Amino acid sequence: MLLLLLFGMALAWFLQKKLYQKNWQKNLRIQVSFQDSAIYEGEESTLKEVVVNDKLLPIPALELGISMSRNLEFDREAKANASITDQSYKRDVFSFLFHQQVTRTLPFQAKKRGFYEITGAHAVAYDLFFREGLYSDYPQQTQMYVYPRQVDTARIQMICRAVSGMVLSRNRLYEDPFEFSGIRDYRKEDPMNRINWKSSARMGDLMVNQFDATTSVEVTVLLDIEDANILREEAQVEESIRITSSLAARMVKNKMNLWVKSNAKDEETGEELRVHLAAGAGKTAELNRKLACVQLGGNLTGSAEFLHKEAEKELTGHTYVVVSKNRTDEVREALHLLSGAQNQVLWVIPYLPGEEVPSEQNRAYTAIGWEVKPWK
Template identity: 45%
Template structure:
């Protein structure tokens, strides 16, 4: 009878010691040898295409983590197919919950779709964990270097109407505005109003009279 009474008296003390011991152990070791990585399986996609966002959790220690929440912000123009754990406003906040045992590696793949072209980046991940009795919360931030490009969508050549009937470049103009010195049109007799630079001296020497070069006008 005495032993039973002593056992009943010691039980709360033992439980209290265990409670504070697990809190201290969890507080000091929960994020040790813990790795959280966010990446895409492709460097880029075209607008409207799909890719996979990969969450990799590595708990490389002998302390299990009963609850591990992984959250991060990403542009709302990269849309998750599974929006159950996503909150969308100006940005998309994603929160996934994991349970890791001793020395375990977890990989989760989330399909995403690019809605708008641009450069997108995930700079940080917020990781939240709880002790075994769910009485204390611990938070840590894991930096990320996740980059992703969404390129403009493909356009079929049949949708691009190029005016092949019109020539792009210089065209000979019927309306003479400015003579183009590179468009030679012929030779004519010299007039008093012609500039001296237009005189064709070789043709003038052969013909015995002043002759000038005639040029066409061009428009771009």
């Protein structure tokens, strides 16, 4: 009797083993996806896991493993089943009856800009006796951009005011209908649509709106990411990228035409990064995608050479904003050349807390120190 029982158990184990080996993957679907296609540094998002067992065969235990960059940090609860090395490895266990779907969302915070993707998931299923793991890989295709964090509005506004002052002082030949600067007395050559009727009623005389010129010129932001020092200064370079992103968003919103140029490589073309943003146009997402993909280091054009190449174009009456941490004599000389032909140059210099505040006195350009403040 005992032998029959043991034989029956062995036969049952063998049959269910073969059954699971043959059928556990049938109608088993696994999908891993980022909730958002793009977020900013410091923002939170979620990773969604959807597992469907659409068959009559139950799966007592299914271990799902995925790996993604440790720059995407899971929250405390989701981190419980994660191990972190150069990547963050996440393992979750599911249990299925027949025709069942389970969905889980895993919150995380983006700690660093970049382009992140998950290309595969690894599944391990167990039979009814939990004696043998059955392995399989499930290709995935989900990706997300983490844009450079936008810096404090009040701080970036300081740079915008400096740039606007340069632009407005240089060119008042063409009025910009978006840049209201006050009212004045009516003149017979003024069109009727310029009359400010409320002010006219209050003043007792016809008054008209007057505007400043900003869109009649173009501003170029030059982003320098060279970091050739023995001790790397990644914090200043990353802040330079954030300043560029934030400044571009604000200037385009303020109806300025803008070029962003850098000695960073464009990951799509392999050439140096070049993006044109028309006044008011919604192309800041394109710029942020390119900035998210910028890789530090590598074979880059040096800071001074990068500025020299721009100066060789010999533009006249142009406005430049140079964002660079590199305070070398060669860079200063290049800035001096860049300011020729009545160009105006604003140099934004990121520096770390505790470092000497940059003090640059030069008639050829204006320099502004920018302290890199920590963030969580």
